[in-house]
Amino acid sequence: MSRRLRVPRLRQVDKPAPEAHTGNRRGRRSRQEILDAAARVMSVRGYAGTSISTLVKETGLPKSAFYHHFESKAGLLSAVMAQGAQGFFQAMREAHRDPPAGGTPRERLGWYLRRTGEVFMHHEEFLRLLLVLVMSNEAAEAPEAMRTVIAVRGEGRDHMRHMIRSSFASEGEDAANAVADALAHFGMAGFDGAFVSLQSGDAKPISEFMEQLADAMVAMGEALIAAR
Numbered sequence: 001m002s003r004r005l006r007v008p009r010l011r012q013v014d015k016p017a018p019e020a021h022t023g024n025r026r027g028r029r030s031r032q033e034i035l036d037a038a039a040r041v042m043s044v045r046g047y048a049g050t051s052i053s054t055l056v057k058e059t060g061l062p063k064s065a066f067y068h069h070f071e072s073k074a075g076l077l078s079a080v081m082a083q084g085a086q087g088f089f090q091a092m093r094e095a096h097r098d099p100p101a102g103g104t105p106r107e108r109l110g111w112y113l114r115r116t117g118e119v120f121m122h123h124e125e126f127l128r129l130l131l132v133l134v135m136s137n138e139a140a141e142a143p144e145a146m147r148t149v150i151a152v153r154g155e156g157r158d159h160m161r162h163m164i165r166s167s168f169a170s171e172g173e174d175a176a177n178a179v180a181d182a183l184a185h186f187g188m189a190g191f192d193g194a195f196v197s198l199q200s201g202d203a204k205p206i207s208e209f210m211e212q213l214a215d216a217m218v219a220m221g222e223a224l225i226a227a228r
Contacts, residue, residue: 031069033059039080043125047077048138074142081133081148084126088152091119092159099166106218109167113210116163120195120206127195153188160187164217171225178228179221187217 037058042050052073056063070076095115100108120127133139133149140146164187165180194209 030059030061030065033061034066034069034076035080035083038076039084039125039129042077042080043128043132046132046136046138047073047129047142048136074139074145077139077142078144078148080129081145081152084123084129085148085152085155088119088123088126089155089159091123092116095119096159096163105167105170105221106214109163109218110211110214112163112167113214114207116159116191117194117206117210120191120198124199128199131192131195156191157184157188160184160191163187164221167218168221168225175225175228179224182224183217183220186220187213190216 034055037055038050041054041058045054050073052063052066055066066076070079095118096112100111103111130149130152133146134153161180161184164183165176168176168179171179190209190213194206194213197204197209198206
């Protein structure tokens with residue numbers, strides 16, 4: 001009598017073990033720890049002056065963790081800049097919600113610049129690193145990061161144009177656009193100078209710079225409109 005063949009039963013696929021979810025969370029946490037440490041150290045030492053060994057000491061994570069999350073030091077810088085830019089412009093959008101409906105150009109621009117100055121105060125690490133990269137060529141090996149720097153500067157000018165255009169809206173669309181186009185770069189230069197002064201410890205609050213910058217920009221804008 002022939003023996004009956006036993007057909008093996010298919011095993012039910014188990015759900016991922018809790019340890020797998022724990023590992024994913026741990027991985028995300030270690031990646032964020034690396035990004036935070038890199039942003040903090042690079043903003044002080046610069047890109048060239050920040051080694052992976054330094055970040056290993058700063059975080060207590062093994063070197064293998066860095067290369068697990070990021071292919072290279074240049075890739076880490078790119079991720080730091082992308083995260084910083086996202087957080088900075090999200091804060092800018094939040095700060096500029098519900099602008100005053102009326103008021104003079106000076107009152108409206110003063111409101112915008114004061115709010116922007118507050119954002120600068122809460123994103124010092126990102127802005128410090130941004131300026132270091134703008135003024136040096138030390139991140140030439142990280143072209144993606146430098147593209148982020150250029151994009152941040154461009155988006156910053158767009159925000160400046162919006163602030164100026166909105167502040168002079170009562171003068172008519174054409175006049176507001178003309179003033180915004182003429183003064184956007186000047187406004188950016190004013191913020192750059194104010195931030196450098198803040199980092200230099202010149203003992204002058206950024207809010208005072210913002211009031212003076214608003215005075216100057218409104219006077220220039222009114223002169224441009226009068227000339228038209």
